[in-house]
Amino acid sequence: MKIRSSMKVKTQALVLAILLTLAIPQMPAQAQQPPHKKQPPFYAVTDLGTLGGTFSRGFSINNRAWIAGQANLDDDAADHASLWRDEFLSDLGTLGGPNSLAWGLNGYAQVVGQAESSIPDPFGLDFCFTGTQLQCLPFLWQNDAMTALPTLGGNNGLAFAINDLGMAVGQAENSTLDSTCGGPQYEAKPVLWKDGVAHELPTLYGDPNGEARAINISGQAVGGSGGCALAPPLHALLWLNGTATDLGNLGSELYAEAVAINDRGQVVGSSDVPGDDFAGSGSTAHGFLWKNGKIRDLGTIPGDANGFAISINNKDQAVGIGSRAILWQNGRLIDLNTLVPGEPFSPLYLLEAWDINDRGEIVGLGLAITGELHAFLAKPCGDNEDAESCKGSPSLPAAVITNQRATNVTKPVGGGTLGHMLDRSHTRSFSRYQLPRIKRPISQR
Numbered sequence: 001m002k003i004r005s006s007m008k009v010k011t012q013a014l015v016l017a018i019l020l021t022l023a024i025p026q027m028p029a030q031a032q033q034p035p036h037k038k039q040p041p042f043y044a045v046t047d048l049g050t051l052g053g054t055f056s057r058g059f060s061i062n063n064r065a066w067i068a069g070q071a072n073l074d075d076d077a078a079d080h081a082s083l084w085r086d087e088f089l090s091d092l093g094t095l096g097g098p099n100s101l102a103w104g105l106n107g108y109a110q111v112v113g114q115a116e117s118s119i120p121d122p123f124g125l126d127f128c129f130t131g132t133q134l135q136c137l138p139f140l141w142q143n144d145a146m147t148a149l150p151t152l153g154g155n156n157g158l159a160f161a162i163n164d165l166g167m168a169v170g171q172a173e174n175s176t177l178d179s180t181c182g183g184p185q186y187e188a189k190p191v192l193w194k195d196g197v198a199h200e201l202p203t204l205y206g207d208p209n210g211e212a213r214a215i216n217i218s219g220q221a222v223g224g225s226g227g228c229a230l231a232p233p234l235h236a237l238l239w240l241n242g243t244a245t246d247l248g249n250l251g252s253e254l255y256a257e258a259v260a261i262n263d264r265g266q267v268v269g270s271s272d273v274p275g276d277d278f279a280g281s282g283s284t285a286h287g288f289l290w291k292n293g294k295i296r297d298l299g300t301i302p303g304d305a306n307g308f309a310i311s312i313n314n315k316d317q318a319v320g321i322g323s324r325a326i327l328w329q330n331g332r333l334i335d336l337n338t339l340v341p342g343e344p345f346s347p348l349y350l351l352e353a354w355d356i357n358d359r360g361e362i363v364g365l366g367l368a369i370t371g372e373l374h375a376f377l378a379k380p381c382g383d384n385e386d387a388e389s390c391k392g393s394p395s396l397p398a399a400v401i402t403n404q405r406a407t408n409v410t411k412p413v414g415g416g417t418l419g420h421m422l423d424r425s426h427t428r429s430f431s432r433y434q435l436p437r438i439k440r441p442i443s444q445r
Helices: 002-023 026-031 430-434
Strands: 043-047 056-061 067-072 079-085 088-091 100-105 111-120 134-142 145-148 157-162 168-177 186-194 197-200 209-215 221-226 235-240 243-246 256-261 267-271 286-291 294-299 308-312 318-321 325-329 332-335 349-356 362-367 373-380 400-402
Touching (some): 043 362, 067 373, 079 373, 111 145, 134 168, 134 186, 168 197, 235 286, 267 318, 286 318, 286 325, 308 349, 325 349
Parallel strands (some): 157 209, 186 209, 209 256
Antiparallel strands (some): 056 067, 056 362, 111 157, 134 145, 209 221, 221 256, 267 308
């Protein structure tokens, strides 16, 4: 018990040191912004809580401020797909296995994501990145029920996004062995699901694998393609009417992927830049904006080696991840924490911004002083002369809804460690290949 108590104290001290270190560059980054640009609003931040464990993350938000993501159960025994509606958190369950994750939702409360079954993958693949080696299935959740979406004949898949017409996109295995991988596994193709049927989307340049990350109301989809499905995508793609278009890159051919598209056809994603010699954590990938046939480098926060653009709304606002949560607005690159008044971080330091809706509301991942990482909701609450209206944002009430598959959750949130930083969601592409991760001490694994 003394060892664990000592470890907890050291962990909390380390978290505080990280928070203070991350806070140092805030003022210079803000001071360098052009004075003639319209100032962005301040944000009120709400801690969205968990399903009883120490970790949660918000991935997608619709214009009703409903949020899809993941949250840990009691004792961090499993991650479950989660849906926050108003002040209530719903556990969406799984497809027979221990873990699931909700990637996206639309305006009609249809949710898509990935969920484990109880069947082991025949090749021992860990397609869901949870360490179980169980088959990972794409799902659609609607009317309080989770249903598996079909693959292309293989064992695994995942659904990333769904538009308001019910068209979903993602990735699914076929039944052809992938010759570009070191071990046996099937090819994983970009997929469009329409009326419950999986339609394979084409890749370019002979790429055997790919994934579709987002789809807008017009049916335009974006994503990437490349070699082995375990490697970073090489080409950022846009699909329309079954035809793929290469969106280009920022001068390097090691990594490029389109991640989001708004209803105006504007695309954001990430690409390595010239001079980089690998695509991974610590590489010099930058976020990009593609519109009207041209790609533009969005840059990085001063002091950061890389940055990743993850979402764009219909009002030219984009969000993403560097060493902290990032907002792009009016041509400016902003550390989102500099727009959150309060002491110290009201109530989280914002590490990752995953989605932004047309009201400017942002969801993602934040770090608490306890070392726990929780999903957050950041709501704009006024201009830069109205900071007082943002202070005192409370945590979400501990109200939890469960469906028939889920376990009733009543245990309050407990203490956590740094071990959950960024590696708990096992997110693909930019998180899996690019973002730095802080591992748990061996004594705490």
